[in-house]
Amino acid sequence: MQVPTPPLKGMKALVVGVANEHSIAYGCAAAFHQLGAELGLTYLNEKSRSYVEPLARNLDARFLLPLDVSTPGEMEAVFERIAKDWGRLDILVHSVAWAPKEDLQGGLLDCSAEGFGKAMDVSCHSFIRMARLAAPLMKEGGTMLAMSYHGAQKVVSNYNVMGPVKAALEASCRYLAYELGSRGIRVHPVSPGPLKTRAASGLKDFDLLLNEAMHKAPVGELVDIMDVGFACAYLATPYARRITGGTVYVDGGVHIMG
Template sequence: MINIPHPPLKGQKALVVGIANEHSIAYGCAAAFRQLEADLAITYLSEKARPHVEPLAQQLGAGLFLPLDVATPGQLEAVFERIDKEWGRLDILVHSVAWAPKEDLQGGLIDSSAEGFARAMDISCHSFVRMARLAAPLMKNGGSMFAMSYHGAVNVVPNYNLMGPVKAALEASCRYLAYELGTRGIRVHPVSPGPLKTRAASGLKDFDLLLNEAVKKAPVGELVDIMDVGFACAYLATPYARRITGGTVYVDGGVNIMA
């Protein structure tokens, strides 16, 4: 038998990266963790974004509220230095960051620029690898890492374009990190939510059509929401999921199983 606290995340230290507003997947994760009594560190992208994120961090009782633009040298290191100083450890990491230049995102993959592809890969994928490198030494008793993907990583989704290959690389990175970190008790989960009305998704061409198609295909007959994703991640972070790692976890109402 394993000793599981009640609630099962009580006292766990969770860093959540990627909250833009109350509709963000990252916010759903943070809210679910907090409901299970984890302690939160929340980041915001910029001073422009801060007024939208800070009230949410306060509402959730986040102990740490830190600036983080993964494309700005030194900011990622500063976040983990602060966590080490304040907490001395980390148990949960959520990476919910994706970006590509609009002109590359809204055009076909064949027309994407080398620079745009490289920036999308760095911010949306390699930043997770950099986070994992910094987080792993703080996960002294093991832990859980999450990266947000999408079904377009493994199947062609019209208008997903450049982000399809980028998310495929992110899922592969999760698998390799799960292998490399597994003996340290660290589990790595690529999570693939169904389409959600987030700010990031608004940049996709004909996104409303994608939502309508998902509703038609979903065996459960409806779209998922950010709390569905959050509670799935919360479960995976608990000892109840202690032998689950590396595989893509779909939180999409079953859309991924449909032809």
């Protein structure tokens, strides 16, 4: 019996934002690896490196590099390494979001201009900068994915400043999809349901949000990081070659409920 070729075999994927084995970025990396892609991963700083390094080994990652998107030169160094080692890139995953704790946990009215600007730069504009560096390496087309959340579309209690920031990220994905479409590059904002990740732990009353999502989801349960990873893997295959720009929900149907 002939074994089918893994759908991502031969593809080169950069996954940015792996923090630990519970992060959405790790789910994406694990799914890509399982479906045949070769991986490059990044870690935020030396503190997170100890968590990410064993994961990179388990996934046979070609390289593991530091990347704090707010540190000048680090992003450029990552893409220089990709150009040197691979000469091309097929898949880019941006799973990075941050806001100062005092601005994240306070209401939008009380959000400082500095905090808003930092949240926008790290969580949104860094994806635009990343896309600018990735596009020339996607010589035969490719797929870019950025992680959003339903709070970009509707008001979610305690999501606060991240709501407008993620709305800007989704709009940026649409405009990048338009600008890059002629080059065969598709851009997807992906909106997972609430997940127990380190980033989410900074939100006030997050356990209540999880409980509400589980009860509202038509499928009757929460999604996990592998659900998100395999959805992203599908979007990176030729099976999704005519899909671009629109927000893809991976939330068990929570977003359709009132």
